[in-house]
Amino acid sequence: MPSIEERVRKLVDDNLEIEGRSAGSPLALTSSLRDSGLSSVEFVEFAKLVAQEFSLTLSTEDCASINTMGEFVSFIEAKSS
Amino acid sequence: MTIGRETEHPSRYPASEADVSGAPRIADGPWWKGCCTIGGVAVVHVDLQPHAVRQREATRWLDREELFRLEKFRFAGADRRFIFCRSALRAILSYLLDCPNNCISFDAASFGKPYVTVSGVPAPLRFNVAHSGGHGLIAFSWDREVGVDVEERHPRRHLEGLIDTVMAPVERAKLLSLAEDRRVRLFYRVWTMKEALAKAYGTGLHTDFAKFQVPEQMLLGGLSDEFRFAEAPGVPWTLVDLGNVDFAAALAYETRPSSLDADHTIICPRGG
Numbered sequence: 001m002p003s004i005e006e007r008v009r010k011l012v013d014d015n016l017e018i019e020g021r022s023a024g025s026p027l028a029l030t031s032s033l034r035d036s037g038l039s040s041v042e043f044v045e046f047a048k049l050v051a052q053e054f055s056l057t058l059s060t061e062d063c064a065s066i067n068t069m070g071e072f073v074s075f076i077e078a079k080s081s
Numbered sequence: 082m083t084i085g086r087e088t089e090h091p092s093r094y095p096a097s098e099a100d101v102s103g104a105p106r107i108a109d110g111p112w113w114k115g116c117c118t119i120g121g122v123a124v125v126h127v128d129l130q131p132h133a134v135r136q137r138e139a140t141r142w143l144d145r146e147e148l149f150r151l152e153k154f155r156f157a158g159a160d161r162r163f164i165f166c167r168s169a170l171r172a173i174l175s176y177l178l179d180c181p182n183n184c185i186s187f188d189a190a191s192f193g194k195p196y197v198t199v200s201g202v203p204a205p206l207r208f209n210v211a212h213s214g215g216h217g218l219i220a221f222s223w224d225r226e227v228g229v230d231v232e233e234r235h236p237r238r239h240l241e242g243l244i245d246t247v248m249a250p251v252e253r254a255k256l257l258s259l260a261e262d263r264r265v266r267l268f269y270r271v272w273t274m275k276e277a278l279a280k281a282y283g284t285g286l287h288t289d290f291a292k293f294q295v296p297e298q299m300l301l302g303g304l305s306d307e308f309r310f311a312e313a314p315g316v317p318w319t320l321v322d323l324g325n326v327d328f329a330a331a332l333a334y335e336t337r338p339s340s341l342d343a344d345h346t347i348i349c350p351r352g353g
Contacts, residue, residue, distance in 0.1 A: 015238070018156050035150075037159030039213045040286065041232055041243070041272055048242040060247055064192075064286035 228281025
């Protein structure tokens with residue numbers, strides 16, 4: 001069973017098009033997704049996708065408190081517990 | 082890029098001039114030009130297309146902290162958008178506030194809305210920045226809060242999920258009644274309006290977008306209307322659709338008479 005981090009990482013790899021990111025280049029858990037060049041709508045779309053993957057509800061307010069992959073993992077852990 | 086050295090800051094942004102009424106004018110720069118002037122707010126378009134020579138020149142405007150932040154970006158697109166937008170912002174602020182670039186710093190209010198300080202003192206000028214793909218927009222006003230957003234229109238793979246997350250019921254029903262191409266177009270239009278309002282208000286994504294609705298006339302194609310947040314009904318905002326064939330965009334600003342218009346009307350050189 002893949003870990004939460006592995007599942008989030010796969011969602012990043014499968015869904016985020018980041019200009020200048022070479023294929024297979026992993027994002028660090030602490031990398032800011034917003035500073036990677038995602039627009040706000042791309043970020044919210046991705047956050048919604050993560051929420052769907054983990055069967056969670058999510059609002060734009062939740063998105064405001066998340067910036068890195070690690071924060072997504074923490075958000076999922078908190079909502080799932 | 083070398084970090085840790087003192088960068089040579091251009092001291093002033095050239096080519097400034099006053100218009101016939103004595104109001105300051107935002108002149109075009111190498112990678113920005115006037116987009117429009119509405120209700121005491123000037124909006125500038127920043128060209129974010131790759132251009133190595135311009136990017137080198139633009140990078141010279143950044144301060145040490147910004148150069149350090151750039152080191153963390155790692156991705157060419159994010160680098161370029163930040164450099165071009167921040168340098169244009171610095172150049173224009175330097176001119177409008179009549180101070181050297183190296184006196185300008187940025188701080189953020191409680192929900193992250195940035196504001197400018199000059200030698201550590203908050204300056205009497207509001208601005209807001211947005212960028213998407215090859216386009217940046219920066220709005221400036223002397224005396225009222227402003228918010229701006231821009232989005233290039235690309236089909237979204239998970240549009241229905243987005244609509245469900247960020248749209249109010251009336252907006253959702255309208256969007257879901259449309260064929261896909263029109264749905265995408267209206268989605269971006271409404272999104273940029275909501276984000277411009279939330280940024281003007283100062284809360285950005287801390288606002289639950291699904292809990293407020295843009296004016297119905299704007300949903301039906303209107304280009305401008307008044308909006309009030311339910312929790313602050315005494316503060317009217319003007320919402321303006323700035324979209325064109327290249328991008329969806331919107332501007333929101335406080336609707337109130339300006340005490341400074343006579344001295345500080347900002348007029349862009351060219352209409353958008």
